[in-house]
Every structure is written in C-alpha cells, then in structure tokens.
Amino acid sequence: MVPTPTSAVKSKPVVRSAELPGSFMKSLFAGALPADVVFPYPRQDxxxxxxxxxxxxxxxxxxxxxxxxxxxxxxxxxxxxxxxxxxxxxxxxxxxxxxxxxxxxxxxxxxxxxxxxxxxxxxxxxxxxxxxxxxxxxxxxxxxxxxxxxxxxxxxKGDPLCAYALTEAGSGSDAASLKTRAVWDETRQVWMMNGNKRFITNGGHAGLFTVFARTEIRGEDKISAFVVTRDLPGVSTGKEEDKLGLKGSSTTDLYLENVPVPKDNLLGEPGRGFKYAMEILNE
The missing domain is CATH 1.10.540.10 (Acyl-CoA dehydrogenase/oxidase, N-terminal domain)
Structure with missing residues (x-):
C-alpha cells in the first residue's frame, strides 16, 4: 500500500506551553505548538x-x-x-x-x-x-x-501627528547598531542629541517623534527612548522620498543637530529603549 500523508506520518501530541521554556515563537522554531497560548482565539464582545x-x-x-x-x-x-x-x-x-x-x-x-x-x-x-x-x-x-x-x-486629535524614528542609514534590520547619540548635559539638565534617521513615515508632517538613541547609563552604552518634538532647536526633516507607491504618505530623513532634549522627554526607563522599540513593532 502506498503510504498516504496521514498514514505515513504520525501526528505528534500537542505540547502545552507550561512544558516549554522560552517564548511562543521559540517553541515554534523548536517544532512545538503551545496551543493554549493561541486558543481559544480572542473574540470581541x-x-x-x-x-x-x-x-x-x-x-x-x-x-x-x-x-x-x-x-x-x-x-x-x-x-x-x-x-x-x-x-x-x-x-x-x-x-x-x-x-x-x-x-x-x-x-x-x-x-x-x-x-x-x-x-x-x-x-x-x-x-x-x-x-x-x-x-x-x-x-x-x-x-x-x-x-x-x-x-x-x-x-x-491628530495634533501633533506622530512618527517613529528608529531606522538609520547603517541600521535597518540591525536596529541595535544605530549611531544617534544623546549625551546628558548636567549643567543644562538636557540630553544633547545628534544623529540622522532614515525613511521616517509621516516625517515631513509630524510634530512629535519617538526617537531611539545611544546613551551612557551607569557607565554602559545603552539605547534609550525619547519624545522629540519638532519645535526643539536643531530638529529638521529632509526632502520627501520619491517612492514607487504610497505617494500620498510622507517619508523623509530626520536630522538631529545638537538638539537639547529636556530630561522630562526621556521615555520610560533609561537604557530600555531597544526593548521598547521591539515591543512597539511586535504589537
């Protein structure tokens, strides 16, 4: 008898998530489906x-x-x-x-x-x-x-329009290698930020940017997240990208030249910016 897919391959028992270390995605790569994480599928009331x-x-x-x-x-x-x-x-x-x-x-x-x-x-x-x-x-x-x-x-209310500034010319898929840096100025009580961001959607019209920059936190080089508003000195955007499609959306560079970012604009915990960036993208 020629074996059929169902007769040739025995189904494996579904592994419960409690038996698996790590995340749901790691379990998938390991060949296991922690079904109780996915089902019952959430529905709106x-x-x-x-x-x-x-x-x-x-x-x-x-x-x-x-x-x-x-x-x-x-x-x-x-x-x-x-x-x-x-x-x-x-x-x-x-x-x-x-x-x-x-x-x-x-x-x-x-x-x-x-x-x-x-x-x-x-x-x-x-x-x-x-x-x-x-x-x-x-x-x-x-x-x-x-x-x-x-x-x-x-x-x-859509005022300001918001944008997300993570990507740089040398750090696209490898976002952790970004070069934009914010240095704490104790005298002025601001973070002095310098760097360029690339391909920022809404860039030409946004008034508020979530920006990720390298910072020194307790002697270690860590990425932190900041709220940077367009009205801060040194904030500017480049020309609109001439795209193949999505021509109605704004895509520009974001330039940060000696921008004095107030200490109250630090978002969340210092040094946790990369984690925040990934969680925002993953949601």
Whole structure:
C-alpha cells in the first residue's frame, strides 16, 4: 500500500506551553505548538463589535464621498484635506485611551479598521498606522502619567501627528547598531542629541517623534527612548522620498543637530529603549 500523508506520518501530541521554556515563537522554531497560548482565539464582545461597526460605517460613509486612493497616489502629495477630515472623525485618536480623549479601541478593532482603510487608500492607512500603530505607542505604553497627560490629548486629535524614528542609514534590520547619540548635559539638565534617521513615515508632517538613541547609563552604552518634538532647536526633516507607491504618505530623513532634549522627554526607563522599540513593532 502506498503510504498516504496521514498514514505515513504520525501526528505528534500537542505540547502545552507550561512544558516549554522560552517564548511562543521559540517553541515554534523548536517544532512545538503551545496551543493554549493561541486558543481559544480572542473574540470581541457584543459591545465592542457594535462600537467597531459604528466606526467602520462612519469611515465608509466618509470614504465614499471624500477618499479617492488613486487620485491621492497620482497627485503624489500629502493629502492635507483628507487628514483634516480624519482628525474631525476621530480616526487619529481611536486607540488612544479614553481618559486622554481617545476612543480606547482594542488592537483587534484597530486591525479591522486598518483593513478597511487600506481597502480604500494605502497611503492613508500608512499615515494612520505610523501615527497610532508606532508613533504614539511609546507614550501610551511607557510614558509617565505626566507625559501622557501632556501629549496624549493632542495626539488623540491628530495634533501633533506622530512618527517613529528608529531606522538609520547603517541600521535597518540591525536596529541595535544605530549611531544617534544623546549625551546628558548636567549643567543644562538636557540630553544633547545628534544623529540622522532614515525613511521616517509621516516625517515631513509630524510634530512629535519617538526617537531611539545611544546613551551612557551607569557607565554602559545603552539605547534609550525619547519624545522629540519638532519645535526643539536643531530638529529638521529632509526632502520627501520619491517612492514607487504610497505617494500620498510622507517619508523623509530626520536630522538631529545638537538638539537639547529636556530630561522630562526621556521615555520610560533609561537604557530600555531597544526593548521598547521591539515591543512597539511586535504589537
């Protein structure tokens, strides 16, 4: 008898996560599936689904009248009018906690919304994703109470627009090799930051950047995270990248030349920036 896949290969018993060291992904690479980490698959409750349906219908109604993704791409310019509309619709604050004026939507709802936005216009999806998905997430997750109170109410209104500044010319996939450096100035009580960031989405229009830089922490070279606002001296952005697609989204370099970053703009714990950067990207 010619063996069939089911008769030739005996199925292995599912290994429970309690029996496995390390993370879920390490378990997969080891050939084991810790199923209880994944199942039962999380589902929204009735109230959350109802809220999401209202958000989606509001967006669809606006998009039918005001959003032409092809026209935005052909114009090859940042869609100022559409972004203003998104601010008024509350789209740019939907995942910001309600206590700061946002919608408090879950990641599940955010993903569904991004699917809908991408269906209509990839450039708009990129703008929203950079603002909510990575640009502001550092403050939401790691910011102090004072930092959240200071910045998130504005972020929830889309003013300022946010960007995430990790990539550099020599550190793309190897993000830990970044060269941007912040040196503590005891006299001025600021971090003096110097460096260049590359391919920053929303770069030309963002007013707030989550920036990752090398710092000396207790004699060790560690990456820390900072909130850098455009109004600080020495902050500037380069020309818009001429991309093959997503021409309505802004992609620029970010230049940091002797930028005096206030001590209160240090995000989370000093020296934990690389961990924060990866967690933001992984969510």
């Amino acid at each position: 009735a109230e959350a689904r109802e809220t999401l349906d209202l958000v989606l219908e509001s967006f669809r109604s606006w998009a039918r009248e005001r959003l032409d993704g092809g026209a935005i791409d052909r114009a090859a310019a940042f869609p100022e009018a559409q972004v203003r509309d998104l601010k008024e619709l509350g789209i740019l604050g939907l995942t910001i906690p309600e206590e700061y004026g946002g919608g408090g939507l879950s990641i599940t709802a955010y993903c569904r919304l991004m699917e809908e936005i991408g269906h209509h216009c990839a450039a708009i999806a990129t703008i929203v994703g950079a603002h909510l998905g990575i640009g502001s997430k550092g403050i939401v997750h790691y910011g102090s109470a004072a930092q959240k109170k200071r910045w998130l109410p504005g972020v929830a």
